[in-house]
Structures are given as structure tokens and as C-alpha cells.
Amino acid sequence: MGTRGREIVGEHLPRVLELLNKAFADEWLAYYQYWVGSKIVQGPMKDAVISELVLHAADELRHADMITARIIQLGGTPITSPREWFTFANCGYAAPDDPFVKKILEQNISGEQCAINVYNSIISEIGLKDPVTYNLAVQILQDEVEHEEDLQALLEDLGVFLVRQ
Ligand code: FE
Numbered sequence: 001m002g003t004r005g006r007e008i009v010g011e012h013l014p015r016v017l018e019l020l021n022k023a024f025a026d027e028w029l030a031y032y033q034y035w036v037g038s039k040i041v042q043g044p045m046k047d048a049v050i051s052e053l054v055l056h057a058a059d060e061l062r063h064a065d066m067i068t069a070r071i072i073q074l075g076g077t078p079i080t081s082p083r084e085w086f087t088f089a090n091c092g093y094a095a096p097d098d099p100f101v102k103k104i105l106e107q108n109i110s111g112e113q114c115a116i117n118v119y120n121s122i123i124s125e126i127g128l129k130d131p132v133t134y135n136l137a138v139q140i141l142q143d144e145v146e147h148e149e150d151l152q153a154l155l156e157d158l159g160v161f162l163v164r165q
């Protein structure tokens with residue numbers, strides 16, 4: 001990348017790359033959790049939930065892409081082995097072993113809440129030390145906030161549906 005563009009990050013570079021790679025691992029795990037969840041989910045309102053899970057999976061993959069672009073721009077290397085995702089991730093992975101729609105929604109809501117905490121703390125820590133990464137984290141945080149809201153709305157609708165059965 002441009003030398004001046006990297007220079008302004010200065011001594012903060014190793015920490016910024018660490019934060020980015022950790023978030024990168026979270027995004028891949030979130031992508032897969034949504035992707036596989038969309039394939040196996042069962043129960044009422046399944047079609048509406050599948051549509052949302054598929055959209056969110058695409059967003060998480062796009063986040064991984066945005067983060068990689070910044071890692072490379074800073075002269076870093078994105079995690080090259082999926083094995084390392086578990087070591088680096090902040091939020092871990094919740095396997096959708098129970099395919100019931102309520103359980104899947106709850107797992108993904110927890111994941112989004114973790115993601116919101118992660119990006120919020122990246123924003124606080126980085127601040128003006130690296131305005132480009134700061135801006136990236138703000139963009140992703142906006143999506144994660146929307147994801148949580150979407151899933152909670154579905155869970156609320158599902159609650160009404162289940163009570164009326
Ligand atoms: Fe994400």
C-alpha cells in the first residue's frame with residue numbers, strides 16, 4: 001500500500017493487525033454458522049428465517065472481505081488456515097445442533113451481540129490512531145446492529161405464532 005498511508009498508523013500497526021485478524025476469524029465463523037443454519041433450520045416461519053439467515057451469511061462474508069482488504073493494505077496477512085479461526089475468534093462458534101428455528105435464532109442473536117461488543121470495543125480502542133480502520137469498524141457495526149434487530153424481530157413474531165398455536 002502507499003507508504004504514507006501505512007506510516008500514519010505508526011506504532012499501532014501490530015495491534016491494529018491483531019484486532020483485524022481476530023475480527024476476520026469471527027466473520028468467517030459467523031458466515032458459516034448462518035450458512036449451515038440456513039440449510040438445516042426447521043419449524044414454523046422457516047421460509048422467512050431462511051431468507052434472513054442467507055442475507056446475513058452474505059453480509060458476514062462481505063465483512064470478512066472488507067477486513068482482509070484492510071489487513072493487506074496495512075502489509076499484514078489474513079489468517080491462512082481455518083484451524084486458526086478458533087484460536088483468534090472473539091465470539092467463537094455455536095454449532096446449530098438443534099435445528100429448531102427458535103434455537104437457531106437465539107444462537108445467532110448471541111453471536112450478533114458478541115459482534116456488536118467486539119466492533120464497539122475496536123472503535124473505542126482504535127479511535128483516531130487509525131481513522132481508516134475506525135471507519136471500517138463503524139460500517140461493520142452498523143450492519144451487526146441491524147442483524148441483531150432483524151433476528152430479534154423474527155424471534156418476537158415467532159413467539160406470537162407459537163403462543164397462538
Ligand atoms: Fe459481521
Ligand code: FE
Nearest residue numbers: 112115144147
Ligand atoms: Fe452479523
Ligand code: MG
Nearest residue numbers: 052055147150
Ligand atoms: Mg437482515
